[in-house]
Amino acid sequence: MAMKIEIKDATKYIRKALILNHVSVSLQSGKIYGLQGPNGSGKTMLLRLISGLIKPTSGHVLIDDKELGIDMDFPPSMGILIEAPAFIDAYTGLRNLELLADIKQVIQKDQIIQTLQKIGLDPNDRRKYYKYSLGMKQRLGIAAAIMEQPALLLLDEPTNALDEVGVALICNIILKEKERGALIVIASHDGLFLRSLADELYYVTEGKVEKRNVCEEES
């Protein structure tokens, strides 16, 4: 379950635009890391880099001392919610999650149902995904990320489109995931939300990542 991620001097260019600028970060299980920064600063790209969806132009990403992109394509146990959640329109939320769970086959249907209930969605809802509201889609996206109890959880703007009750519910779930021992990275522009959860806070601006003290931020 324990996981250690090290990003060593990672730089990413996309079509000559500098997206990540010599990023070096070390992350460990059992902690919540917050990525804060303005729009377009590179938070989502950093999450994509950790998830293996993009590869660094230079530098390395090590997961438990194995290099991402060489020794493995993706971290072995990971749940992600990056940008807007997307599922198959023609299926219900439960069916979508079942299809996803079928790929790894590490959880059963009852666990999927429990996750849906935990996230505030009705497992018996017969509505197709395209009929879901934005908030319901976001909840389903979070459910997909957490349902297999991954060792690494990457959440990009998890509170998007959620009401106050929803935000409180998500905070609660994230804290429980931390207690379970997961390594959680959350990117958000909402400083207040991040400070209430994160053990370590990183400020991302123009592709550079710099560590901030949570207490300092609070003051």
Added chain:
Amino acid sequence: MNYKLLQHDFRTGLLRKRYLWLPLLFIIPCYISSRITTALGMPGTWLDYLCFFFFGCEPIYLNSLDKVILPVQWLSLVGGLLLVNLDYLLYDLDNAGQQIIVRSASRTQWFISKCMWNIASTMVYFIEMAVVAWFFCVIKGGESTLTQISEVSVGTYNVAEITLQDGGKLAFAAILMPFFTLAAASLLQMALCIFIPPVFSFFFVFMIMELSVLLPFPVLMGNAAMAIRSGILHPGFMNVGMEILANTVVMVGSIVMGAIGFRRKDIIKWRE
């Protein structure tokens, strides 16, 4: 091989509504061949109907004074398959794609699974074609055999070398070779989608197929999917060995090129 991923691809990729529309594409060739059977006064066999789909057209000699008449039926069957297989890769990445790919653990396996799906989808296309042909054959009172041809095919293909016992030869040229060629074309299209937007990928592969109609060289893969040009039926036309080699190169090349390209690709937002 990740069988769970493959199972997922077969389930979500082969259970799409568009396969239900495909028989509409096959009705017209069947209707035309049924008219031929009526004109000849014989019912024709199931194989006769099947062999009519990828009849194609005889080599076109450009720069003659004759205006170019393209085999629209053949091109529509080729285009139909390319369209059916065009956007699943895109669909899969666009929908629950990121969730799936991170669960698949390997980019190469993910792409190989898509290749397998692609070939399976081509197979489904041919199976539907066979079913529609069978219906027409039964309606016209023909024999449901896939080994025998009748005078209908002999007349359609207009070759003295074919005899009524040559069902196997004709089936090879008119069913197996088109299947092999279209599977290769479809894989090429999918591999190209990784590098260029799908519309250009479709345009590029379809243009190769049309160039094959206009330029009768075995290395242009489309020639192998036109039964009338097959060297098996017309000695001196296309060299079948060369055609198989060309298609194999395209098929293997597409898988390798696609897998390498996908390994290096940043999965950010799929370009359309």
Added chain:
Amino acid sequence: MQSILRVELWKATHNIKFYIALTAGVLFAVLDAILTGNGPLYGVCMIVSPTNLGSALFFFFWPILVALPYGWSFWKEKKDQSYIQIEARVCRKEFFWAKFMAVFISGGIVMSIPILLNILILALFHPYEMPHVLSGMNALVNGYFLSSLYHSNLWLFLFIWCLVDFLWGGVIACFCLVVGSKPTFQVMVILTPYLVLLALEIILNTFLYGPNFTLYEVCPMELAKAGTLSANPGWIIFSEMGLFAALDIGLGYWQVVKHEL
């Protein structure tokens, strides 16, 4: 209306797909000019005599080429919700007409510029002679649209045909508006006119043509050529074009203006 039209026209002619479509069309036209054989201008230009690779490719893919520049725009604006910004500034009717005109003009340009270029290139190398009715070479005889002009004023004939093809390009490009935002992917919107024309070609060839019906060319994809196999009288060309225009405007208007956004 003028300002939204100006904006739409700018968008229609300043995007990568427009450049690619125009480049592909021009390449086909130049290829035709290179590959064409000897002969006077009236017998070699691709609009009259589509007998080589370049013209075959151009006249088979023109529905894709004309839809590529801007046919997808309404679909895209609806999908990414950017139409809301425009809706807030102009009324739907104006938005529709501006969109329609922009798609029409971009499609027309991509269709007519390569044809015009082909004529001009060939005019540099091939003698200008008047075709003789009895020559039998690529003769556009009675029944073909503007056949008398072909035998009396070739330049005018060719330029009018460029204009006809401009209209064809525009009308077919606007067919993309008919599907609105229904397709899941942009590629399907771009391919819609092509698929419809291809389907019409197959259906008409199967059910209309035969030994008893070869008098007129009725397939819209073929009607973009002056030199068709069967006669292409003006009433067929313009009635089919009118039919497509009516569909474009009727269904497009419904999709953009009447349909619940």
